[in-house]
Amino acid sequence: MADRQDRPVLDVAGYSMAYRTEEGRYDALRDITLRIRRGETHALVGESGSGKSTLAWAIMRYLAPNAEDTGGAILVSGEDMLGASKRDLDRLRGRKVAMVFQDPSSALNPTLRMGEQITEVLMRHRGMSRAQALAEAEAALTRTGIRRPAELMKRFPHEASGGEKQRVVIATAFACEPDLILFDEPTTALDILTAKQILELFVTLKAETGVAALYISHDLGLVSRIADTVSVIYKGEIVESGPAAEVLTAPRHAYTRRLLAALPRPDERIAVPAPAAQPPLLSVDTVSVRYGAPGWLTRKLDPSAKAHYGARDVSLDIRPGELLGVVGESGSGKSTIARAATGLAEFEGAIRFGGRDFTSRRAFDRAYRREVQIVFQHPDASLNPRETIGRILARPLRLYGLVPRGQVEARVRELLEMVLLPAEYASRHPHQLSGGEKQRVAIARAFAAEPKLVICDEVTAALDVSVQAAVARLLVDLQARSGAACLFITHDLNLVRQLAHRIAVMQHGALVDAFDVADAGAPGRHPYTRALLDAVPVPQPLRDPA
């Protein structure tokens, strides 16, 4: 009996896996060794492409057809997963191992009521009758803190919020009382405040059930709050593992150190010196943006038809050379403001820039468009895939006639150097570059126009931590060199506190708070601002390994 208690719930011993591709074998996981005991939360941390999700799939035995195991063993509660037949797997999945995915909206079947999706699992894996399963599902949902579970079970996934959906997914995973649950970035797709609640739920449920958890994440700050032990994975290999407190504060491996050093820390300011008080460069004056305004016929037929406000009566000022951070959850209207200021969305109200008033997006002329540039969130989507990098960068130069025809090529080389990319990238296509490199090109394109204001719409959100830090530093560096002001839209509070001079907070399309970055902790902040700040832990300083 003692032997059973001691046995790890998950025992991955020297496991390797490879994908067969047209170019030959690609080793996705190399010699992975990992043990999780009952009641333990083991965090697996790595950047995109490191193989962290692949390992989860390998444990679940749900791999692409071109994947092959190349050595080692995976045991869950002593059962060999590698040798398991399809029938064994059916028995093991759900009862012994369960999984929680990143995006709750794609993890649930949109055509089934959420109650059915839980009861289905209970009936299949625990052999319950329908009535039993319904009662058990309700109890399971109650444990996840849902107030009216019976009502929620009758709803379809699209009728629930992201947080509610993730609770349903988590309730389903816990419902069969498995020995091990794999969490694959369960909070990444959620808003800051919801993510915090889900994380608290995870901690409570785990304490109640004593389940072993493998928690996959790229977020080191988050991991420090929940994990007992941590493994850091890099290019398919575990480079460091140990107790969370040790790994996260006194890392031994260079890669872990680099990852931790890249975490934005509000007290390590990297902003350009605050510019002197000057009249604003750009003023957004009671700007509202409406989406989906109904036509006259719709209005006649349905008097209740109304437009939806993406932003309502927002007023902002940006001074020359300043970096203004705009934060808020998704749907708070922060990107809407960027769209209005760049002429991508029709707006009401006025935008004042360099002494001129614009009251409609049609009024924006070429001079305004040159001086106000935008960089988007997704580096993969913001560069035309059919053009070379050189042509992409040359376009603003030619469009605005900034340099004589013969010097365009030289200027493109200069721009590439400016964002620390080799000059020969000019002849490459966007798909040959990594995400961080593409984002550098997008930033270079914005600065190529020699703008006075650059609007950055979540430019670091799609990047890995270490790349994120480099891009943020690059941006500040370019800002210092060119003297341009920057409107930096983000949901990363630690990052914005590092970069910005002032911060504006948006919620439900309205501006709720604006303050100097030094006053972030001051009393009298809006409750929503405080909630946002409290939801994000400030990373601990690094020590040398003991």
Add this chain to the structure above:
Amino acid sequence: MRRLLSSPTGIAGCLLLLLVFVAALFGPWIAPYDPQEFHVTARLQGPGPEFLLGTDQYGRDLLSRLLNGAPATVLFGLGATALGVGAGSVIGVIAGVAGGRVDSVIMRVLDGLLAMPELLFTLLIVSFLGGGTGQAMLAVAVTFTPGMARIARGATLSVRTREYVLAAIARGESRAWIVGREVLPNALGPIIVEATIRVSFAIMIGATLGFLGLGAQPPSTEWGLMVSEARQYMFRNPWCVIVPGLAIAITAMGFNLFGDALRDAFDPRRTR
């Protein structure tokens, strides 16, 4: 081109098309007999050493007729598709880029046209224009236009909201530049693929029209007409239906496979 030939689909498609185009370009010269010559003593024969693919009810050599009919059949398919795709994509891209009311009006009209079955619509136009190859081609092109416009609009819409297009709009680019350089090259993939697949449809509709006596007229060697004429003798010599039928199928399949391979080759993300 090398990319196109690196997949089995591409090789198969290219080989079939090569066969078809050799037949279409040199057919009349390599045909062993005069396609209209009657061999009274050898009617409705199966394939043999003398007549490689057999003969029809008048004793005409099927291989020679097939080779002679190839240019007409292939040109018909290409011509009808080019016209239809050209008109359709222009309309679709205009609707997709303009959006709003223009889009609604154009698309509702096209939806109305789409509601009519393709063949019926073609027949209607042919009966209006009168029979003949040229008229049939025009009719097929008109029939293709609404469907192509819908596909072109869909492709345009999916590209129009991409961030690089937004970036171009924010930069203050002209509408012509946005359509020509940012939207169209990226929306072209689905349009080209659909076009190559449509060539096979066009050939089949052309054959159907020939079969119904509304397209090419006897003694033309158009393949659909050949099937039509031989229909009565199908049970005495199935070869006179199988041979042109198979030729139509091979051509259609060639264009189809080629279209698939072309889509893969066109996608810059597929290469490493």
